[in-house]
Amino acid sequence: MTLSLTPIADPTAPLARRNPVAKTGAALLFTLPLISTVDPFSPAAALAVELLVLPFFGVRPALLLRRATPLLLSAAGILVTMLLFAADRSGDLLFALGPIEVTTGVLSTTGALILRIFAIALPGIVVFATTDPTDLADALVQNAKAPARFAIGALAAFRLIPLLGQEWRALSLARRARGVDAGRNPVAKLRLFSSTAFALLVGALRRGVRLAVAMDARGFDSGIPRTHARRQHFTTPDALLLLAAALTAAAIITASVLLGWFNPIVG
Amino acid sequence: MSDVRLRGFGWRHAGRRAWAVRGLDLDIRHGERVLLLGPSGAGKSTLLGALAGLLPEDSGESEGTIEIDGLDPRKARDRVGIVFQDPQTQLVMARSGDDVAFGLENRGIPAADIWPRVSDVLDRVGFPYPINRPTAALSGGEAQRLALAGVLALRPGLLLLDEPTANLDPPGADLIRSAVARALDPTTTLIIVEHRVAEVLSLVDRVVVLEPGGGVRADGDPEMIFTAYGDKLAAEGVWVPGFDFPTVPSSRSTTDLLVRAEQAAVATRLAPVSIHAAAGEIVAVTGPNGAGKSTLALLLGGLLAPTSGRITAFDDKRPPHRWRAATLAARIGSVFQNPEHQFVTGRVADELALGPRRIGRSPAEITRIVDDLLQRLRLDRLAEANPYTLSGGEARRLSVATALATAPRLLVLDEPTFGQDRRTWSELADLLAALRDEGHGIIAVTHDETFVRTLADRTFPLGVPAPAPLPRRSRP
Numbered sequence: 026m027t028l029s030l031t032p033i034a035d036p037t038a039p040l041a042r043r044n045p046v047a048k049t050g051a052a053l054l055f056t057l058p059l060i061s062t063v064d065p066f067s068p069a070a071a072l073a074v075e076l077l078v079l080p081f082f083g084v085r086p087a088l089l090l091r092r093a094t095p096l097l098l099s100a101a102g103i104l105v106t107m108l109l110f111a112a113d114r115s116g117d118l119l120f121a122l123g124p125i126e127v128t129t130g131v132l133s134t135t136g137a138l139i140l141r142i143f144a145i146a147l148p149g150i151v152v153f154a155t156t157d158p159t160d161l162a163d164a165l166v167q168n169a170k171a172p173a174r175f176a177i178g179a180l181a182a183f184r185l186i187p188l189l190g191q192e193w194r195a196l197s198l199a200r201r202a203r204g205v206d207a208g209r210n211p212v213a214k215l216r217l218f219s220s221t222a223f224a225l226l227v228g229a230l231r232r233g234v235r236l237a238v239a240m241d242a243r244g245f246d247s248g249i250p251r252t253h254a255r256r257q258h259f260t261t262p263d264a265l266l267l268l269a270a271a272l273t274a275a276a277i278i279t280a281s282v283l284l285g286w287f288n289p290i291v292g
Numbered sequence: 293m294s295d296v297r298l299r300g301f302g303w304r305h306a307g308r309r310a311w312a313v314r315g316l317d318l319d320i321r322h323g324e325r326v327l328l329l330g331p332s333g334a335g336k337s338t339l340l341g342a343l344a345g346l347l348p349e350d351s352g353e354s355e356g357t358i359e360i361d362g363l364d365p366r367k368a369r370d371r372v373g374i375v376f377q378d379p380q381t382q383l384v385m386a387r388s389g390d391d392v393a394f395g396l397e398n399r400g401i402p403a404a405d406i407w408p409r410v411s412d413v414l415d416r417v418g419f420p421y422p423i424n425r426p427t428a429a430l431s432g433g434e435a436q437r438l439a440l441a442g443v444l445a446l447r448p449g450l451l452l453l454d455e456p457t458a459n460l461d462p463p464g465a466d467l468i469r470s471a472v473a474r475a476l477d478p479t480t481t482l483i484i485v486e487h488r489v490a491e492v493l494s495l496v497d498r499v500v501v502l503e504p505g506g507g508v509r510a511d512g513d514p515e516m517i518f519t520a521y522g523d524k525l526a527a528e529g530v531w532v533p534g535f536d537f538p539t540v541p542s543s544r545s546t547t548d549l550l551v552r553a554e555q556a557a558v559a560t561r562l563a564p565v566s567i568h569a570a571a572g573e574i575v576a577v578t579g580p581n582g583a584g585k586s587t588l589a590l591l592l593g594g595l596l597a598p599t600s601g602r603i604t605a606f607d608d609k610r611p612p613h614r615w616r617a618a619t620l621a622a623r624i625g626s627v628f629q630n631p632e633h634q635f636v637t638g639r640v641a642d643e644l645a646l647g648p649r650r651i652g653r654s655p656a657e658i659t660r661i662v663d664d665l666l667q668r669l670r671l672d673r674l675a676e677a678n679p680y681t682l683s684g685g686e687a688r689r690l691s692v693a694t695a696l697a698t699a700p701r702l703l704v705l706d707e708p709t710f711g712q713d714r715r716t717w718s719e720l721a722d723l724l725a726a727l728r729d730e731g732h733g734i735i736a737v738t739h740d741e742t743f744v745r746t747l748a749d750r751t752f753p754l755g756v757p758a759p760a761p762l763p764r765r766s767r768p
Contacts, residue, residue, distance in 0.1 A: 159386050177394075181384040187428065188380065192633075198595040199633045204621030204650035204698060220636065227680065228632065235381040242344055242374050243384075243442060244398035254393035254406045 038083025040266070041155035045164040047263035048156060051270035052148035058274040059145055065137035066286035068144035070277045075147050082155050092154060096146055100139045107135040158183055164257040173251050181236060185229070192228055196221050294371050294449030294481050296320040296343065300356030302506070303338055303347060312338035314506035316356070322449075325482040327492060327514070330502035331528035332683055332713055336485040339502070340452045343483070344374040360450060370399065373448030377455045379435035382442070388430070389414070389423025392442045399446060413445040414438075417471040431581060433464025437471045444475055451476070453484040457491055458711040461581055461739045465491055487713050488531045489518075501525065529685075529713035537718065537746045540725040546570035546749075550702040550733040551592055551612070551624075556601035562587040564601055567752055571701060574724060574734040576744045579754030585737040586629065586706050588754065592735055593626035593704040605702070622651045625695030627705040631687040634694060635679040640671060643679050643690060647698040665693045670719070685716035692720065696727075703727065705736045709743050721747055 036042060059071055079089075108127060116130030162180040165171040200206070200221060207213035240246075281287045302314035313335030320326055328336050341347050342358055345365040360368040376382055385391040392410045401409070410423060417437050421430075430438060436456060443451065453472070457465035465488075472495055476482060486492045499517040503509040510521050518525075518532055526535040552568040562584030569575045569592070579585055590596035591603060594612025605612045606623050615623075628634050637643045644662045653661065666672040669689040674682065679690055688708070695703060708724075709717050724747060728734055738744065744751055 157386075159390060177384070180386075184384070184386055184427070185380075195628065195630070195633045198590065199626075199628055200636060201617045202593060202595055202621065202624075202626035202628075203634065203636060203694060204618045204647050205636060206617035208616070224633075224636070231680075232381050235376070235378065236384070238346060239376060239382040239439075240384055240394075242346060242369075243395035243446065244370065245394075247369065247398055249398070249400040251397045252400050252403050252406070254390065254397055254403060254410075256403070 035083030036155070036157075038081060038155070040078065040081040041083045043266055044168060044257060044259050044263040045152075045156045045161040046168045046257075047259065047266050048152045049161070051266050052152045054267060055270040055274045056145045056148055058278050059141065061290055062278065062281060062287050063137060063141070063290055064281055064286040064288040065133060065140055066284065067277050067281045068137065068140035070280065071144040071274075072140060072147070074273055074277070075144065075151075079151065082151050084151055084154055089150070089154065092150055093147070096143060096150075100142060103138050103142070104135055107131060107138065111135070159255070160257065163253065163255050164259075166251075167253055167257045168259040174245075177245070178237075178240075181240065182233065185232060185236070188232075189225065189229065192225055193221065196224050196228075294361050294368075295322050296450065296481065296483075297359045297362075298356070301342070301358045302355040303335075303342055303352055304354075305338075305352045306350075308352075311335075311506065313342075313502070314355075316502075316507060318500065318508060318511075320481060320483065322481055323479050324498055325476075325496045326484070327489070327496040327499045328483055328485045328502065329487070329489070329499060329525065329530055330509075331504055331530070331715075332487075332685060334502040334504045336502060337454055340374065340454050340483065340485060343450065344372050344452055345369045346374070370446070371449040372452065373443035373446055373450070374452040374454065375436070375440050375443055375456050377458045379430075379432055379439055379459065382439040383427045383435060386426060386428070387423065388419070388421060388425040388427055388438055391427055391438060392423075392445050395442050395446050409445055413441045413475070416475040417441045417444065418467075418474060431464060432460050433467035436460060436464065436468050440468065440471055440475070447477075448480065450481045450483070453482070453486070455486055455711075456484075457486065457488065462741075463580070469495065487529065490531065490533045493533065526714060529715035531714045535714075537721065537742060539746055540721065542573060542749050543729050544572050544731075546572045546733075547731065551603070551605040551735075553588075553591060553598075554602045554604075556591055556598040556603050558584070558587050558591065558596065559599045562591070563755075565754070567592070569702065569733045569735050571731050571733045572728060573749040574728050574736065574747050576748035576751045577735065577737045577754060578739060578744060578751055583754040585754055589626070589704050589706045589735070589737045592624075592702075594620045594624055595626060618651045621647050621698045621700065623700050624702045624704060625698065625700035627691050627695045627703070627708055629706040629710060631691035632680060634691045638678050639675070640677050640679055640682075640690060641666070641675040643694055644697050647694060651698050661697055661699075665697060669693045669723070685712055688712055688716060689719070692723070701731070702733045703735070705734065705738075707738055707740075708736055709738065709740045717742075 055071070059067055108125060108131065111131045111134060113130055113134065114126055114128050116128040116133070119127050119129060119132070121127065158180055162176040165176040166173050200217065205217065207217045278287070296318065298316045298318040301316040302311050304311045316339070328339070330336055343360065343365055345368065358365060360371060365372065383391050384394050389410050392413060393406050396406045396409060414423065417440055419437055419441060427435065427438065457468050460468065469491060482495070484492050484496060493514060496514060499512065499514045500508060501510040501517065501521060510517050522532045522535065526532045547570060549568055549570050554566050555564040557564040565588060577585055577588060587596065591598055594605070594615055597613040603611050608615070612620060612624065635643055636646055641662055644665050645658050648658045648661050666675055669692065671686065671690060671693065674686060679687065682690060692708065708720055712720065721743070724734055736743065
């Protein structure tokens with residue numbers, strides 16, 4: 026279990042080097058309107074736009090695909106669940122697997138759901154893949170006026186995440202050495218898992234407390250206004266990126282309404 | 293640059309009956325370098341915490357006065373810097389330079405002054421990498437050096453070091469010692485807590501010994517203190533120079549072969565190794581960091597599968613890593629470097645009963661085993677305590693006891709004496725020597741030279757493997 030938290034993109038690509046707050050904001054502005062509708066057209070259009078701008082983020086497609094594995098898995102999960110349990114079996118019958126009738130209606134609902142997941146998650150994945158966590162924390166404090174206590178504190182905690190993987194391995198091995206294993210018993214497996222997870226949590230809390238004390242000892246709680254060793258600038262292109270994201274999202278929703286696809290999630 | 297003045301100072305942590313420190317009168321003048329000694333439990337770390345202003349008023353009860361340059365330490369925080377034991381929980385940022393800058397930002401130093409101060413202090417502590425070096429890529433000693441730089445960048449008048457080398461191997465400890473020696477300003481007041489006296493003796497000109505019940509037992513020139521109090525301090529667990537241990541040779545010849553590794557290797561972590569251990573001997577595995585010592589301990593402990601080569605043990609056709617956990621625990625006991633990883637329950641007595649129960653001992657036998665081990669490892673008064681609340685030495689003794697509870701014939705220990713005070717050390721050494729003479733085989737991964745000299749019947753040095761070629765990258 027290794028967590029790769031480093032950016033996987035070319036940092037000089039025109040959109041990758043935009044201000045992290047602008048990138049995060051643009052991703053939010055672009056995806057939030059998509060949540061309002063359950064039609065297949067809006068996410069399809071959004072996904073098309075996302076794939077078009079992808080090259081400007083300098084993301085290597087192979088690496089992006091690896092990061093998106095959980096997404097592919099959940100898509101497969103949706104496919105299976107919908108084929109088995111979808112209540113709405115309208116449309117033309119395509120084929121039947123025993124009692125399960127697969128119709129065009131089922132397929133289009135499933136397709137729309139999968140498209141939605143991809144369209145909404147992809148911008149987030151791309152933004153975090155192209156953003157250094159330190160830069161994001163800096164920009165949150167300097168450009169979005171987030172409290173340093175929160176942003177820098179989260180950043181420090183983030184640095185400890187890879188340690189959790191090593192810790193988990195050590196805890197599991199130690200349990201085996203003590204004669205504790207679950208064999209094939211699923212209940213014992215679950216209990217072993219939860220006791221290991223609890224020990225991991227206890228260890229993480231203790232480490233967190235020590236880190237917090239060390240940070241305060243270096244004046245993190247001094248109350249003096251912090252200065253910034255690294256500057257993050259929010260410039261016109263950053264504002265334009267936000268604007269473009271909002272306008273594109275609006276255009277997609279408008280088109281969806283005009284073309285009669287729009288299907289609001291409420292009502 | 294700072295003066296410290298204590299008058300009848302005492303501190304009791306909230307919810308505790310005993311005072312951590314009490315009745316302390318002490319003056320430390322500007323520029324003095326003081327080694328603070330005392331048996332464990334004498335309140336050394338509490339005193340450092342109080343001086344660093346890190347004991348909030350509502351976290352306990354205080355008496356007397358404690359002042360830094362005439363100020364309450366909580367109001368003099370900008371004059372004091374403190375370095376703790378564990379480098380991992382002192383670094384905040386992902387890049388080395390940013391980490392040093394972190395404290396300067398907190399103190400509101402203008403951005404233009406930050407980077408010159410960062411490079412200046414990194415030079416002073418002898419940090420060998422560029423400022424964008426990822427902190428995750430640093431060794432323990434290097435990380436601790438960086439933590440020291442982060443504190444020195446704030447130009448403290450009083451520098452407090454709380455066992456700064458306890459978590460480090462000897463080369464790492466050397467790095468810290470030399471960094472303190474070269475980076476310290478002659479006007480900076482220094483207070484070190486460290487029970488390995490030889491490590492820091494060259495840095496100090498005064499020794500203060502705290503009395504566990506309260507007050508100061510001795511105070512003065514290091515040579516004078518160690519002549520007058522050396523034997524008592526050594527008996528209480530301080531590593532006083534000149535008090536060595538006699539060698540404890542094996543009293544019997546080795547018998548059956550317990551474990552044998554043939555060209556066993558783990559990809560990227562351990563080059564092929566052939567090693568064996570028999571009943572009645574202590575084998576010390578030594579070698580620098582990165583040689584794969586801990587990986588070898590996991591292999592021999594049946595906790596990891598070799599990616600090539602073979603491991604056989606106890607005349608079993610199946611390799612140890614394929615055994616059921618209960619079988620493994622009955623044959624091989626593993627003691628990990630970090631004792632806390634080993635604890636599974638919430639009570640010391642339950643912790644000891646766990647192994648015997650897993651391998652199917654009767655309740656009567658379990659009670660006997662638990663009582664026996666509690667006695668033998670001086671844990672009887674702690675039977676009801678939570679393992680996570682034990683001191684370092686107690687936790688280490690418990691972790692060894694848990695491995696012994698299933699009476700395995702082979703013991704595999706990873707750095708068993710790491711960071712222990714002299715008293716715990718000698719108890720462990722006596723115990724391991726006795727186990728060997730009872731016919732146990734013991735493999736200990738260690739960089740403790742005293743351990744090797746005193747106990748090892750054979751030494752197996754592991755070398756650093758040749759570095760693997762760097763993976764090719766498609767982009768620069």
